[in-house]
Amino acid sequence: MKKLLALLLAVACVLSLNVAAFAAAYDIYTDPVVGTILNGDGEPAYDSGYDTLKPGDDYYYIIGPSSVAGYDILTDKGVVRFSMKKKTNGKLVSGADIVEKRFNGTRYVCIRFSIKDNFSADEYKVEMEAQIKARKDLIVTHYPSLGGRDFFPMFKLAGPSARSADLTPEQLGAAYEQAVKELAAAENRQKDLLNELKQLAADAGYAAFSPGSPVEKIPGVDALKAEADRLQKVYEDLKAQYDAEQKAQSLTAEAEKLRQQLADLDAKIREVNDQIAALPTEQPADTSALQEALTALKQNISGLTGVLTGLGVDVDGALALGEGLSTGNLPRTQDPNALLNIFASENAKEDPEEKDAAGVNAILRGLQGEGSIFNDVPLIDDEGGNWAAVGGQLWTLAVNQAGQLGAMRAQAEGLQKQIDDAAPQAGNAAQRQALEGQLTTLNGDRAKLEARYQELTAANLAPLGAPVTIEQVNRAKADADAAKAKSDAAVKYGETYLLWAAQKNTVVPAAQKAKDEAYKAYFEGATQEERLQSGKTYYHAFKLYIQNENRVDDDATFTIGEKGVVIKPVKNERNIVTWENADGPVASMTFLADSDADYYCPRLSTRWNDADYLDYFHDVDAYLFDFVDNPRVPAATRPTLSLYNPFVDEDGDLTVRESRIHVYEVDGDGELVDKTHLFNFGENDDGDRVLSIRTFTLGTYIVSDGKADLPERKPSGRPADVEKPTIEVNNNRKPVPNTGR
Numbered sequence: 001m002k003k004l005l006a007l008l009l010a011v012a013c014v015l016s017l018n019v020a021a022f023a024a025a026y027d028i029y030t031d032p033v034v035g036t037i038l039n040g041d042g043e044p045a046y047d048s049g050y051d052t053l054k055p056g057d058d059y060y061y062i063i064g065p066s067s068v069a070g071y072d073i074l075t076d077k078g079v080v081r082f083s084m085k086k087k088t089n090g091k092l093v094s095g096a097d098i099v100e101k102r103f104n105g106t107r108y109v110c111i112r113f114s115i116k117d118n119f120s121a122d123e124y125k126v127e128m129e130a131q132i133k134a135r136k137d138l139i140v141t142h143y144p145s146l147g148g149r150d151f152f153p154m155f156k157l158a159g160p161s162a163r164s165a166d167l168t169p170e171q172l173g174a175a176y177e178q179a180v181k182e183l184a185a186a187e188n189r190q191k192d193l194l195n196e197l198k199q200l201a202a203d204a205g206y207a208a209f210s211p212g213s214p215v216e217k218i219p220g221v222d223a224l225k226a227e228a229d230r231l232q233k234v235y236e237d238l239k240a241q242y243d244a245e246q247k248a249q250s251l252t253a254e255a256e257k258l259r260q261q262l263a264d265l266d267a268k269i270r271e272v273n274d275q276i277a278a279l280p281t282e283q284p285a286d287t288s289a290l291q292e293a294l295t296a297l298k299q300n301i302s303g304l305t306g307v308l309t310g311l312g313v314d315v316d317g318a319l320a321l322g323e324g325l326s327t328g329n330l331p332r333t334q335d336p337n338a339l340l341n342i343f344a345s346e347n348a349k350e351d352p353e354e355k356d357a358a359g360v361n362a363i364l365r366g367l368q369g370e371g372s373i374f375n376d377v378p379l380i381d382d383e384g385g386n387w388a389a390v391g392g393q394l395w396t397l398a399v400n401q402a403g404q405l406g407a408m409r410a411q412a413e414g415l416q417k418q419i420d421d422a423a424p425q426a427g428n429a430a431q432r433q434a435l436e437g438q439l440t441t442l443n444g445d446r447a448k449l450e451a452r453y454q455e456l457t458a459a460n461l462a463p464l465g466a467p468v469t470i471e472q473v474n475r476a477k478a479d480a481d482a483a484k485a486k487s488d489a490a491v492k493y494g495e496t497y498l499l500w501a502a503q504k505n506t507v508v509p510a511a512q513k514a515k516d517e518a519y520k521a522y523f524e525g526a527t528q529e530e531r532l533q534s535g536k537t538y539y540h541a542f543k544l545y546i547q548n549e550n551r552v553d554d555d556a557t558f559t560i561g562e563k564g565v566v567i568k569p570v571k572n573e574r575n576i577v578t579w580e581n582a583d584g585p586v587a588s589m590t591f592l593a594d595s596d597a598d599y600y601c602p603r604l605s606t607r608w609n610d611a612d613y614l615d616y617f618h619d620v621d622a623y624l625f626d627f628v629d630n631p632r633v634p635a636a637t638r639p640t641l642s643l644y645n646p647f648v649d650e651d652g653d654l655t656v657r658e659s660r661i662h663v664y665e666v667d668g669d670g671e672l673v674d675k676t677h678l679f680n681f682g683e684n685d686d687g688d689r690v691l692s693i694r695t696f697t698l699g700t701y702i703v704s705d706g707k708a709d710l711p712e713r714k715p716s717g718r719p720a721d722v723e724k725p726t727i728e729v730n731n732n733r734k735p736v737p738n739t740g741r
Contacts, residue, residue: 036061055092057115071154093113093116095114097111098110130539132532139530152540182515186510187508190500193503197500227487235479242473261449262446298412312398318402330398344391361379364390553567556575556578571595581606586604591636593636595636616709616710627698638694641694644688645661661681661705662707
């Protein structure tokens with residue numbers, strides 16, 4: 001970059017003084033309107049929604065400021081002659097010439113042209129060619145495109161050229177764009193530093209700060225730092241005292257807790273000593289014989305329990321009944337394979353031949369044997385007549401054995417109690433050993449707690465002075481932090497001021513100088529110059545896109561005289577169009593749109609031309625309603641056009657009798673025809689007095705408070721083509737009055 005800047009500086013040295021002076025005064029690249037098209041109000045002409053120009057207005061192509069010699073020469077007719085050649089759709093453009101016009105405080109050389117009215121919804125491409133014919137020998141300086149814009153060339157009288165070819169246009173252009181960015185960055189940095197100075201001054205409490213002339217150093221910065229140090233010391237002292245008090249309180253609480261723990265240990269030690277003293281000293285009893293008898297008894301209980309369960313007896317349920325147990329209420333299990341359940345099932349069968357006596361006998365034989373309790377139970381004989389006797393013995397046996405089992409369990413409980421009563425004597429030695437071990441542990445824990453307790457009670461836990469609250473500490477810290485923030489802001493202010501001053505006095509001027517030099521090098525060194533001899537023509541092509549604003553609406557409102565808009569009604573729906581001025585509605589139209597409704601242009605003017613029909617209404621008041629549509633309203637049935645009655649006062653009352661009001665229409669030959677008899681005089685839905693007619697084609701109407709003085713021939717000034725009216729909107733002699741709306 002340094003090498004490139006050096007080259008730029010070398011190029012700048014050979015530039016003429018005139019060019020250098022111009023470059024310092026004006027920068028074409030940073031002028032946002034050069035090479036653009038503006039409307040008469042100085043606003044961008046292209047519609048934001050369509051990127052097109054609206055018909056019916058004048059526009060200005062901005063060539064460059066009038067103050068720049070390379071542009072003002074275009075207005076000197078002794079040097080150049082301007083003309084505009086229309087190539088594509090040129091009939092849509094008229095009146096192109098070079099003028100001077102002021103926009104936003106600057107006077108520019110412009111190409112002024114008008115876009116004619118059209119009533120189409122289509123977009124049109126227009127191609128034109130500006131032709132500058134030299135009347136003297138000229139030098140044409142072409143600027144390369146930069147920033148997306150193609151600049152109009154500069155013209156000067158022929159003379160020596162001071163163009164440098166050391167660098168290519170691309171290199172010079174890139175260097176210039178970079179210089180512009182660096183200058184903007186430097187200026188933004190300067191602004192940021194100034195804003196930072198302002199904020200730091202506020203943070204430091206310096207209210208006298210002035211952005212126009214900031215001081216180098218905030219007054220009293222040393223005092224601010226001293227105050228911050230003092231408040232920090234106050235905070236640290238309070239914090240130290242607060243921490244010491246908190247520590248003392250913590251140690252006191254710990255000592256009290258230790259005291260309570262020591263008391264609890266002493267009580268526990270006494271308890272253990274009492275347990276040791278209560279242990280008997282005699283020898284333990286011998287319970288081995290009792291234990292052997294208990295073991296044998298438990299085996300018998302287990303065996304008998306298994307026999308009764310296999311027989312089908314619910315042993316626990318039977319024992320719960322106790323002495324009330326009988327064969328009638330013997331609880332049984334749900335086991336289908338148990339003897340009692342099988343016997344009961346077979347015995348319940350009414351047919352003796354169906355009873356399975358053999359199966360029951362087989363089970364009984366399996367249970368009988370040496371020492372079996374079932375040996376006395378008989379088998380079912382071959383006759384099968386002793387089922388009841390066998391069953392009685394089975395039930396009685398089960399009840400007796402259940403009772404015997406209950407007695408055996410009671411006996412076992414008695415033996416167990418004897419053994420348990422003798423057990424403490426057997427465990428005396430082991431229990432004593434365990435208690436003595438526990439006592440040793442308790443004494444050791446107590447010794448440790450006692451040592452810590454003595455250490456705490458020996459310490460001086462008295463408060464250092466008046467107690468300090470946490471609120472005092474926090475308040476002191478907030479004061480210290482605030483004072484430090486002010487001190488830091490004041491210190492940083494001085495540091496930032498040095499950066500700002502360097503930026504303002506060194507960096508920004510250097511960036512501005514580099515940008516100016518790059519500008520001169522680019523717009524002189526990168527230009528392409530050609531000699532335009534007297535009588536020769538320079539050509540500059542333009543391309544425009546023209547289109548009316550397209551609206552789709554069933555309730556559209558237009559301002560009187562509004563151009564550049566076409567509307568598409570909502571098909572098969574009731575549509576309303578209203579025309580209004582500053583006082584309210586002037587006319588309206590209601591219609592049912594057809595099924596293939598297309599765009600049309602409903603425009604209304606109420607302004608009179610000098611050449612129009614004023615001469616026919618010398619002695620009466622007359623009001624013009626001049627409609628334009630293209631070519632007819634796209635309605636399924638005749639639309640209703642309502643003209644708001646102009647002869648109504650602010651209270652809505654007529655100022656002229658309806659019998660005196662006449663309505664004239666301009667026919668296709670330009671003649672005025674009295675159409676009063678076709679209009680209905682009445683009120684609309686809002687109570688406004690209107691004159692209504694049903695028609696597909698909107699025309700030109702004049703409403704008067706008396707008859708017109710019509711000649712025998714039509715006036716010469718009125719054009720016959722109503723599709724291309726010449727409505728002069730700047731020459732209104734008789735505006736439509738307030739209609740009460």
